[in-house]
Amino acid sequence: MQLPGRLRATTLGDLLGALHRAGASGTLELTEDRGRTHRVHIAQGLVTSVELDGASPQLADLLRSHGALDDQTIRRAVLRALTSRRLVGEVLASDFHVSPDVIDVALRDQLVLRLRALESIEDARVGFRVAVRPPREALRDRPLQASEFLRGRVRARDKHSTTPTPAPDARDASAYTLLGVERDADAAEIRRAFRRLARELHPDRHPEASEPERRALALKFAQVAAAYQALVA
Numbered sequence: 379m380q381l382p383g384r385l386r387a388t389t390l391g392d393l394l395g396a397l398h399r400a401g402a403s404g405t406l407e408l409t410e411d412r413g414r415t416h417r418v419h420i421a422q423g424l425v426t427s428v429e430l431d432g433a434s435p436q437l438a439d440l441l442r443s444h445g446a447l448d449d450q451t452i453r454r455a456v457l458r459a460l461t462s463r464r465l466v467g468e469v470l471a472s473d474f475h476v477s478p479d480v481i482d483v484a485l486r487d488q489l490v491l492r493l494r495a496l497e498s499i500e501d502a503r504v505g506f507r508v509a510v511r512p513p514r515e516a517l518r519d520r521p522l523q524a525s526e527f528l529r530g531r532v533r534a535r536d537k538h539s540t541t542p543t544p545a546p547d548a549r550d551a552s553a554y555t556l557l558g559v560e561r562d563a564d565a566a567e568i569r570r571a572f573r574r575l576a577r578e579l580h581p582d583r584h585p586e587a588s589e590p591e592r593r594a595l596a597l598k599f600a601q602v603a604a605a606y607q608a609l610v611a
Contacts, residue, residue, distance in 0.1 A: 381406075386501040390493065391531025393504065398423040398524050405510035408502040416496055419512040424521035427512050428492035435491045437466050440484045443606075447476065465515050479596040480580065482520065487603050489522055497532060553605035565610055572606040575599075 379400045382388040385408060393406060397420050406418040414431035438452045447455075451474055458473060459466045467485065470476040512518070554561050557571045577583070579599040587595065 381504050381506055383504055384501060385499060385504055387534075388504070389532050389534050390497050390499075391528065391533045394418070394425070394493075394527055394531065395533075397506075398528065402506070404506055404508040405512070407505040407507060407510075408496065408499060409505065410499065410502045416499075416502075417510065418493070418496070419510070419516055421512075421518065421521055424523060425489060425493070425527045426518055426521045427516035428489050428496070429513060430492055430495060434495065435488050437481075437484055437488055440487055440491075440603075441470075441480075467515070477580070479592055480599075483596055483600045483603060485515070485517060486522060486526065486600060487607065489517070490526060490604065491607060493527060493531075553608045556602055556605040557609070568606065568609050572602060575602045 379396065379402065381393060381396065385393075390408075397406065401423040403421050403423075404419075406420060407415055408417075409415045416431050417427075417429040418425060419427040419429075438456050441447045442449065442452055447470075451470075455466055455469045455474055458464075459469045462469070467481045470481055471478055554563070557568060557575065559568055559571045563571070576599065579595050579602065584591065584595060
């Protein structure tokens with residue numbers, strides 16, 4: 379498998395697609411000319427972690443925006459994680475008894491948002507290394523599936539397409555539908571709709587749910603969270 383040497387000759391979607399088809403394991407590195415290096419860790423063709431060189435969405439911020447936890451709990455968890463050298467997710471699950479499903483949804487949302495940020499890079503040197511160690515928070519046992527990290531990615535063929543880009547309303551129609559709001563809804567209304575759905579789908583509100591039902595709830599929560607991010611991010 380040979381990847382293009384520069385990002386301007388391809389797209390992130392094409393790179394991830396090629397690595398997925400090859401079942402590759404290693405780290406895709408994008409190094410900008412100004413020196414910043416971003417990494418996408420891959421295991422058997424699936425994304426396990428995304429590291430951005432610079433500001434990026436943090437787990438605590440996503441949990442807060444999702445309305446899954448209150449600010450006080452998040453602050454306490456972050457402080458405890460720093461002092462104990464544990465991951466915030468580990469602290470929330472073990473010390474604050476937050477459902478692993480809630481944490482997993484936020485972690486997956488975080489990776490998708492970081493990939494979206496990488497798509498804004500116009501050019502970088504492309505490399506693939508097999509000896510880079512993934513970070514501790516990598517989703518080794520539950521990586522992003524192809525449907526999560528490939529869907530909606532811009533491809534090289536799209537760059538040269540003469541087909542007009544869909545209008546924002548058409549592109550975001552499914553997001554409005556998922557959240558149950560009208561297309562003229564403002565940010566405050568969208569936020570209220572999301573928080574209401576987040577409370578309804580929270581696993582802790584369904585203690586009697588079976589494992590398949592809990593997975594379905596987590597999937598629905600992920601879809602609602604992605605719709606919220608698409609409309610307000």
